[in-house]
Amino acid sequence: xxxxxxxxxxxxARGNPGPAASAAIIQNEAGExxxxxxxxxxxxxxxxxxxxxxxIALKEAKKLGAKELNFFLDxxxxxxxxxxxxxxxxxxLQKLFQEILSLxxxxxxxxxxxxxxxxxxxxxxxxxxILDKELKI
Numbered sequence: 001x002x003x004x005x006x007x008x009x010x011x012x013a014r015g016n017p018g019p020a021a022s023a024a025i026i027q028n029e030a031g032e033x034x035x036x037x038x039x040x041x042x043x044x045x046x047x048x049x050x051x052x053x054x055x056i057a058l059k060e061a062k063k064l065g066a067k068e069l070n071f072f073l074d075x076x077x078x079x080x081x082x083x084x085x086x087x088x089x090x091x092x093l094q095k096l097f098q099e100i101l102s103l104x105x106x107x108x109x110x111x112x113x114x115x116x117x118x119x120x121x122x123x124x125x126x127x128x129x130i131l132d133k134e135l136k137i
Contacts, residue, residue: 001064001065002028002065002066003066003067003068004028004066004068004069004070005026005027005034005061005064005066005068005070006026006029006031006072007024007026007057007070007072008027008072008073008120008123009023009024009050009053009054009056009071009123010022010023010053010073010120010123010127011023011041011049011052011075011127012046012124012128012131013044013045013046013049014135016045017045019040019041019043019131019134019135020040020041020042020043020044020046020048020131021038021039021040021130021131021134022038022041022050022055022127023036023038023039023053023056023124023127023130024038024053024054024056024060024123025122025123025126026057026061026064033122034064035060035064036126037056037057037059038126038130039130040130045092047090047093048093050073050075050077050078051093051096051097051100052096053073053127054073054100054112055096055099055100057069057071058100061107062103062106067107068107068109069110069111070110071113072113072114072115072120073112073113073114074114074115074117074119074120074124075114078112079114081093082097082100082112083112
């Protein structure tokens with residue numbers, strides 16, 4: 001069991017909406033990758049894909065038995081919504097937001113931080129690999 005995890009998530013859609021995927025890179029505190037998670041979403045929006053990245057990461061963190069999670073996302077909107085700085089007005093995003101709240105139960109501490117896209121290269125690369133594979137590029 002890993003007590004604390006550092007998680008980088010990303011989601012992307014080619015077109016908005018368009019074919020989309022989400023990914024999470026899950027590391028221990030030493031920066032070693034302990035797990036990855038990814039999901040092809042079909043046609044959806046970029047923001048929905050970003051939210052799905054957090055959802056798949058939370059599910060994976062539960063499997064790993066972690067208690068504290070430090071998330072890093074390059075979506076400023078999603079981070080600000082998750083920390084309560086912005087309201088979630090879109091009904092589709094509200095459903096995903098509620099799912100995140102539900103999945104968050106049982107963790108001792110969860111933080112969400114915005115980072116520049118350049119610092120989220122691994123999760124971004126995984127999203128693009130999934131899209132390329134699904135779209136046969």
